[in-house]
Amino acid sequence: MKYLRYLVIVLAFLLILPQVVLGSAIEREYEQAREIGAIIGYNHGLVYDHIPTLNEVIAIYEMYFSNKDSVHRNYFIEGYYEGFEKTYKKSDSAPIAVEPVEYADVLGFTLGEIYGIRDCEDGKKYNPRSALPSDNTIIVNYKLGNLSYEDRISFLKTFKESFEKGYREGYIRVNFNSFKISYDGGLADGEYFGSLLGEMNGIKDFLNGLNNNYKRNMPSDKKIEADYSLDDVDKNYREGFISGFKEAYEESYNESYYNAKTEDNKKPYENGYANGKESGLEQGQFLATEDFSKNMENDWRRHYPSTSEIIRDYNLILQNTAYRNSFISGFIEGLYQGYNDEFERLYSQFVANKSVIETIPLSGGEIKSADGGFTLKVDKGTYYNPVTVKLEAQIDTPFNGLIKASEIYKVSIINKSGELDNEKHIELVFEYYGGNNGGIYKKIEDKWIYIPSIIEDGYIKAFVKPDSIKENGSTYGVFVDKNYEVLLDVRSHWAKDEIIAYQRRGIVSGYSDRTFRPDKEITWGEFLLILNRVYKWIDSSNPSIKDVMQYALDKGYIENTYSNIINAPITYREVESVMRKIFNSDSFQWYNVSAKMLYEKQYKCKSYYSKDNNMTRAEAIYMLYIINEWRY
Incomplete structure (x- = not known):
């Protein structure tokens, strides 16, 4: 495998070499080329008996793309070798114990996904049958000549069925919103999402000991409209979506329930579903934490994975169809549950820790935030009457390239008399264990402004004038500026x-x-x-x-x-x-x-x-x- 790793390193260098500034649209296109390369390489690793040369991979690339630049091609090639390495039968290890007939559904699905992406990007109409390769092409590309006649026919049948499903998913995922223009478009989208949910609920009902009843959890029309944001789309599209969704849901539910019920499939379904749900829960919790920390809306659907992504990420090609399908269903349910539960937990925690209100007497005092990470200290005589201080945790906002090193707090002080001794200082203290490039910052309009800070063991503090805390509150936080450089001759200067x-x-x-x-x-x-x-x-x-x-x-x-x-x-x-x-x-x-x-x-x-x-x-x-x- 040294040769394969060498190729990946060389290609990574080629990607870095061009000195170009990529716009977000071009970057997405390049990353998509890498993703498609990984899908194809992953599949080829299952059937190839050698590592393709660079020229061979370029020839494969040219089968799918034309009129693209060299950077696009290099992204594809790098992704191809990364995917190939995951499934290639290494000579120094045991071969992957999966029969060609067993992974026909994966190969068909992923190839269909690639062609769906390509056709949508090229502005072609939705037409999976037109994109489907001929039987002879499939036999040659996947080396089916050594199979028995019955296995070859079975492979082709499964491959074609899965190809259409993958094509639909790839076509829809390229630009879901721009596809909302017709009844046929809505029908295709609805079939895709209805099939996913029906499969998941069919497996879940069987494993929970419930009878076969697709209507049990079939969402209503209004629920479908709300869950898939159909309120503002074309009426014909909406009607097509709901019709396709319900029909595909029923069919997929019944099929998955029946397959799970088959005695030979029962154990793989149970194990696959349980393992998939556990993996989905972990991923959902991680993604919810990431979204919440970025102040993003609670929406698990932005992370909805494609079937081929789950197969590759968890190497499900090694498992039989029953295990693979139930794992995917369990993963999606776990992702949904883990994301929503964790997001709600984080929000509840945020609300519980959001604010603390205390009265500071004339003799001074201090107030701590609910989480204990921030303390405000008022010296005696700063105010001429008791004041009410409120510390309120804030949701994160953009940080001007700074690295956040504390929670963000808004400080409000209600001073009824309006009088104060501005020669005094209010002390702000944050828990902190970082280096000297950290500092306390104050939010002014949409920018964070550094205020002179003192770093001590486990803390960072700053002294601010009482009148600097605005009437409607002032917001503070600790940030690290990785671009900060110490000026060597000011460290002991009187104006440092x-x-x-x-x-x-x-x-x-x-x-x-x-x-x-x-x-x-x-x-x-x-x-x-x-x-x-x-x-x-x-x-x-x-x-x-x-x-x-x-x-x-x-x-x-x-x-x-x-x-x-x-x-x-x-x-x-x-x-x-x-x-x-x-x-x-x-x-x-x-x-x-x-x-x-x-x-x-x-x-x-x-x-x-x-x-x-x-x-x-x-x-x-x-x-x-x-x-x-x-x-x-």
Whole structure:
């Protein structure tokens, strides 16, 4: 098998090699090519006595596809070899003990599925009989010449019946919605879904000791309309769907009940159904957890597997028809039950843990979320009267490429007097065991904004101003930013919190050597670029310095032209002048910033000696941080 693995590795490399950006539609087409390749390879592995060469697989590909690019072909080939390896009779192991007649239904079904997919994609009408290969083609392709006459006839009969079922499933699954246009289309769809449900219920009723009665669980017309979203489709399609569904349901129910009742089939049916249901339950629970975590609607049908997918995923080709069919029925029921039960459990758990409400007295206190993962602490004297605090768990929302590392909580504080001491801080504490690229973020409109965070053993915390918690509540969570890089020269700097905050918000960045050079004098060009990002002057992700300075010149924020000042350092006096023009007020005083800097950071800037001294990069960041943090 080394040769086969080598081919897969080479083909994987060929898929990576083309430097193309794929749109979602093209990506789906390529993945579908891989899937079809896997189906064909899986079937060929059952009957081939050698590993096909690359040229042989290309010839097989060209039987099914034309006018496709090389990437599409390579996806097919890679899928082919992956599928082939699963069933190929390796020379160093015992052969797969399945007679050709036994897997005729699988081969016919999967080939029909491929042709159904192909015809629907090519815009051809639904016509399984036209797509069915001739008897001679089937005999040659599946090497039936060595079978007895009776076995060959039996194989062909089973193959053709299964081919039509597979064709119907493949055709419908390519684009189910666009097929809802006619009575015939509805009839085909209804037959497909009715047959699946009838088979499942027939086997289940027999195994539960119930008598043969297809009407017992036959869904009503209204139930069919609701379950298969037929309210808004064409009337003719809806009528065809319901008619086809009920007729196929009855036929499939009776057939599966009878087959299960046959004494020779009883044990395989029992075992297959039980094993299938157990596997379906596990898969359903996993998919429900994934969907719930992504804030997706409760809908198990988005994960409805094709028959051939279940056969391949659980290698059911090794089992007889009775076991295989009952496994598939049990799997679908288990998937349905496991998904819905787990989704409801997660939702109930979410509701139970959703909110906690407590009153914090004048002396201060703390409140924990229902799940214990988040704590809010209020210092004494922060509020001048008792306040009511509500912590409410939130359903996940998009995270701007960040990795979620905690539950999300909305904090609401009801302060009747409206008065508070904003020199105090409220402490937010989350349970956390990650690295230093984690941080506490606040949701502002549709974006998550980093707030300065402190990581300790088992916790991460942040201090926020009381007035930063908005009247209608503020939402917080812990996220990991895998793109965050530590700036080596700010870790012990007096302005590290403000610099890191602006770095993680995408307002500033370091040099290529992973330094920020906080004590370096800031130039006019650098200062105006930061102002542009803070105040969003130009609606562009990466405007040039020249464009930003021209904007500032047009607004009257600066007086000198671009070329005269771009690389010149800016003084405290000049910064004060620019900020007054931006705020359209003379109330801005650099002295207030420098006094706060001295009081909070114990750092004395050079403006105390002369406002004509040059400002540093750290001082500019600190100033903009403290005068704009109220916005967050």
